[in-house]
Amino acid sequence: MRKTCKTNWKFKSFIASSIIGGLVAASYAQAAGTVEVMHGWTSSSEAYAIQSLRDALAKQGIGWKDSAIAGDGGANAQQALQARLAAGSAPIAAATFPELMRSYQQQNTLESLDAYAKAGNLDARIPKELQPYIKVNGSYYSIPITMHRENMLWINKKVLAKYGDKAPTTWPEFLALAEKMKKDGIIPLALGGEDWQEAEIFSSIMIGLGGPAFYKSAIVKHDLKSIQSDTMKKTFETFRKVLSYADKNRAGRDWNVATQMVINGKAGMQIQGDWAKGEFLKQNKVPGTDFVCVSAPGNNANFVFVSDVFVMFKQKNADAAANQKAFSNLLMDKSAQELFNLRKGSISPFMDVPADKFDACGKQAIVDRAASIKSGGFLPSFLENIALPRNLRGAYVDTITSFANNPSMSADDAVKKLAAAVKSAS
Known part of the structure; x- marks a missing residue:
């Protein structure tokens, strides 16, 4: 997310899933006194965060079977999970992610978490704007573990100091700074070749140019008039200029590898969700001293939220069900939420988790979350499988990717292609 669980995954064919699932089913019987957890968190900071949950369960005498599957921003983990479900070996x-949670619930594989949610007072502890995305028909089928902010800009502090030590607050300022870095032989923009990384940048440009109202109209409501507007055309044009400052060797590069380029000073900036902060912190880098964390240009206090969630699958074994209950309760514990998010780079989705242990970036995120909720700038990510169903998400991401990788495509052509794709998917 990612990410961390960042993903552009699509379900593979049922036949392929069944074959894979049949091969693995016998290997994953639940051991008594053990919780098996599948996830795609394999970067150093992500693994460090997961360890906090493993350690907390160990204190309760419960073991942890780690089914971490690396690759493709979490897509490989989701494919493997679907194979397990097809094999009846959850x-x-x-x-x-929230939209994927819905697909598992539709397959009748998930436990309702309403009883745990009521006991844990989730309705009062989680922003009401998040709740529709972690429920189905008003019932809880997931427990959020993170609240990441997607629309962030990360800058190497030493590099920025060469150019006046001022982070860009508009896209023209970003482009001017990038040009100076380029002339000095510094890669201005650290970027990987995955489509979701490109879409993150596009989303931040949309908000920077059009504001939250435009994002809600063009993305959340997928209004064709907004999609075909001059603002969307300008977004594509700016997107092209921003991409021109990434190096040409980015194909296949993972997000955390791009983050490392900023940490090392090989690159000056990265537009990435705040899971990137976990990589800085894991290497003992200090906000304001070694790196700068600010919202993406023009985004101000607007907060594009990403929430990784845990789902619980139906269990026939009584021991497994008891361990599942213990894990569900742990996820709602303030101390567990605090430590996980301190390590992950995110803030907690639970608003009663105290802010005092978070660094300057985390404290600012908490302040901006509160401000954006009041202003209407608290926005669900579309590329992280929250704001849109997967078919509509695909329409946006596929168009953005086509434009990013086809220099001959004009902004006008991209707008037409996007409108047609969204109309077809709606």
């Missing part, structure tokens, strides 16, 4: 729990 783990106790899995980390996923």
